[in-house]
Amino acid sequence: MEKTVNQKAWFLVLPVLILVAFSAVIPLMTVVNYSVQDTFGNNQFFWAGLEWFDEMLHSERMWDALGRQLLFSGIILAIEIPLGVFVALNMPKSGFWSSLCLVLMSLPLLIPWNVVGTIWQIFGRVDIGLLGHTLDALGIDYNYTQDTLAAWVTIVVMDVWHWTSLVALLAFAGLKSIPDAFYQAAKIDQASRWKVFRYIELPKMMGVLMIAILLRFMDSFMIYTEPFVVTGGGPGNATTLLSIDLVKMALGQFDLGPAAAFSIMYFLVILLISWVFYTVMTTIDRREG
């Protein structure tokens, strides 16, 4: 059959190309451009080669921020995933109460990040915040503006409050997809509650949990607004996570070159960890199949 050649079809692809160019390619290339140049203001730029990358790789400041970031993501994953699964397992499976739970649990997900930060910033204040004041009245020394541990506890609890619902909702969806026959068969086979979880519920939830872990990892690794609103990265640099540090460097100090190099490496780290994670998970998945 004769094929018609019509180069005008390219026009159909053009809008997407333009959109992607402006939203991703051009900004990224600008960052690449900054990362290999130096400027003393006046819009004059000088070639710097890989100097900034070299400097950043040897910068204690960046390694510390990366360490804090990994710690933060690790902690919230270790809490949110099991907690979300636990919540999902104990939710009513159907009816009015189930719907109510779903709506209530979705609420934190609908609140803008900035507002989440503000809520917790005020909630935790010792003078007017319910949480801070209560803890203070109970004689617990809690002050997230001065105490590193208190600051960490606050941002971790805030993130758990904000995002556990997401894991719970995903896990719940996974649980709902299990046909009744599986539970009935388990009863017939006299499987214990633990075995039902281990051999029926967990395997059936694995797919959605994988997505939950990946989403929560990427999101928490890029987190900026909430901790910034609550602690501003303090006390000292105690809660200065990667993105907060990056913004400080790029906009606060206007060190465009190092910040650009920093953000490229930041991007690569996220990409690398997500890729490793995804590969490992799919390999496990395939081996089990």
Added chain:
Amino acid sequence: MARITLENLAHSYLPNPQGEEDFALKELNHDWIDGEAYALLGASGCGKSTLLNIISGLLEPSQGRILFDGQDVTHAPTAERNIAQVFQFPVVYDTMTVRENLAFPLKNRGEDASYVARRVQEIARMIGMEDVLDRRARGLTADAKQKISLGRGMVREDVNALLFDEPLTVIDPHMKWELRTQLKSLHHEFGHTMIYVTHDQTEALTFADKVVVMYDGRVVQIGTPEELFERPAHTFVGYFIGSPGMNVLPATVTGHRATLAGHEVALGRDFGRPEGNVALGVRPEYLRLGAEGLPVTVKRVEDVGRHKIVRAELFGQEISVIAAEDEEIGADQTRVSFDPARINVYANDWRVTPQGQGGA
């Protein structure tokens, strides 16, 4: 192994059932004799699975009692009833190997390892999966998975009853015969009480000693395949069993004679004077086209290979007639005659017992 007794058993899925129509399973009294193979036959939604789940304890009945060997187990959980059940769709534990799947019910009961190993091997041979014992269950095909489910149901030797809830739905036709034959030989070998739910009459009739036909939440007849065929107790049984089903023709009946739209038909026996909606039930096998009898119009002929199914019209009503494969259906065959001994009489859908013949 046990005799299972159902006493005034009924179930409704509604919290406050009012009338009879609220009950998914209408009141029922029945003894499942120890060691018999039963088939529970009926259309979808007639309460078969409800009844099965009540017996296995997955569902608590709204009223009535269940006894195992005279012992009340109505409120006993599934685990205490010691029952095996196989479901319509394969249930396998994905992350386990085939071997672990088969061993699961035994391990949960704390059986010792050597017994488990031996028993798993036996069952694997029975379902023909010895060579895939160490594969993970997840990657297997639907019918392999269902064989595992069947195997898991049969792995325990001491069960009170084996329940099957349309277990062969997902299995290939040639495999169906094989597995059903295996189930039957298993039944002969171990003598478990078996209850097999199905909506497939062939499956029910070939598997069971006794077939329990359900219709609209009610057991309408319990009998051997032959009884169901020759003397359906309810027009539904006549219609549901047989292919095509029984012809039901409205008529009036007085003693030995029936009147069908003004034409008289001889009945082999005396049926008295049944009241209500009276009809004759005649299986297509016992109708004969020819030069004598009632006038019919042949509509079409379906040749199914071993015989012909003739669809015809008798006084404005569709009837089916089975004719021999070599019989010519010609233009002169405008009449149909009945085999008098094979005519059943129904009043309000229930069979009328001919006088002087007792329950037969």
